[in-house]
Amino acid sequence: MSAPIEQARRWIHESERVLIGAGAGMSAAAGIDYGDTATFARLFPAFVRRGFRAQYQLIGHTGLTPAQHWGYWSTHVKHVAFSEDERVAYQALQGLVQDRDTFVLTSNVDRLFPRNGFDEARLFTPQGDYALLQCRKPCTRETWPTRPVIERCLTALDPVTQEVSDPEAIPRCPRCGGAVFMNVRIDAGFVEEPYVEQAQRFRQWLREAATARLLVIEIGAGFNTPSVVRWRMEQLVHQHPGARLVRINLSDPELPDALGKRAVALAMGAEQAIGLLRNGAKAA
Ligand SMILES: [Zn+2]
Secondary structure, eight states, X not given: OOHHHHHHHHHHHHOSEEEEEEOHHHHHHTTOOTTOHHHHHHHOHHHHHTTOOSXXXXXTOOOSOHHHHHHHHHHHHHHHHSOOOOOHHHHHHHHHHTTSEEEEEESOOSOHHHHTTOOGGGEEOTTEEEEEEEESXXXXXXXXXXHHHHHHHHHTBOTTTOOBOOGGGSOOXXXXXXXXXXXXXXXXXXXXXXXXXXXXXXXXXXXXXXXXXXXXXXXXXXXXXXTTTHHHHHHHHHHSTTOEEEEEOSSOOOOOGGGGGGEEEEOSOHHHHHHHHHHHHHHO
């Protein structure tokens, strides 16, 4: 067993509060990988015929008709945010920290934390949430539940073309009649209101953690949007006396010099790291 794993296990054991900062690498461990061509081919055969190979190519793509657009997004969001698939890595992580006072901050919009046993009241998703819809303009700061809208699209889905065959099923803003999209941070029109309360709860939890032994476990947070998770976790540990950082990252495990002996990196995938940490926790 390597020294970093042993150290991380000891820090988990010694911690009173655990902050989990999770990026795309955590969802990839649960099979949600926007570059995964095999899953894309299985879910989107009609889009493969249109020349696409992976989900990342559809992010921000504007060349689809509304029927194709909602055919794609309803299938994608159902798979990512509402499927009943078991997500072993999340459940293992939950098992690892279940007797600690835990808060989760994640850039992921897939709801995998609350769907796998993490407390919704201890969750901050500053990049948004696939479970909510907003007006694209936006003409209102309101949001609406996504699920009934995409279920209606999926009911009207042509199985061959993967287009929404009923124009009435294409969602529109109930106020202005314009386009809607999931409530995720894609541009300056992002409706932040659903996350204001989460942010307040997060700040309150951090204030209460000021006198606690705080451990930050950062998982799969790279340099795509580093200010959301990675840099924020580094900054928190830097400012919080006695706090420690466990960075789990296969491709970018480097640690800032300023954290010295208060940080350790596990240069491996999330699933492997959580499995190794969990085996130790069970034995302890
Ligand atoms: Zn509107």
